[in-house]
Amino acid sequence: ESHGKVSAVAKGVRRTKSKFGGRLEPFTHVDLLLYKGKSLDTITQAESVVSFSEIREDLNKIAYGLSMLDLVDKISVDCEKDKRVFDFLLSSLKALSEINNNIDLFLVAFDLKLLLLSGFMPVLGRCVVCDKTTNLFRKTFFSCERGGVICESCGNHNCLKSGIEIAPIPIASQSADFLSKLLKANVDDFDKIKILGNLRREVVVIVRKYVDFHVHARLRSRECIDGLKD
Structure with missing residues (x-):
């Protein structure tokens, strides 16, 4: 601290x-x-x-807890204190010890909030290229390099013309809306959240790709989570 x-x-x-x-x-x-x-x-x-003994007693929570610590480690600089990140990590570990459902979505919310504190929060409500609001999108794309959602026109033309190597990912418009809601979710909300399986998988993949891009590495702790699912 x-x-x-x-x-x-x-x-x-x-x-x-x-x-x-x-x-x-x-x-x-x-x-x-x-x-x-x-x-x-x-x-x-x-x-x-x-x-937080409740985490140590649950293999699933251990894997997710290690993923949280792994990301904090990756974005933190040695000997540079950040009380906001420290307090956020403590409150998140407490929350992880208490929740019973939707732990995968809890990790997504943790990633987003930590990215917000670190200045890397993706733009979700408007196109990061032309500033068009998402309610006007015909199709939605997500760009890790641009840092958020992109409308159909910019996804098909602007990004490619600018020489960006990684193509934007087409996503469901509901995914961007859901990610915005996760940012505002409280601990108690995670036991009540309901989301279709395909959207659940999509938001998990989007945020994981975005995290990997900004830490310039794949977090091995996330692979442990995949192993538990298998």
């Missing part, structure tokens, strides 16, 4: 009689006392603040 992302090691943590006990388990919010090293700090003291 006060130092941003840091790398540190806890010596002897695997010993049965380790002084840290279970305080350094995954999905645990802890207060740490660090000894500053040249390249790697050493944890000398750890006090548990909140342990």
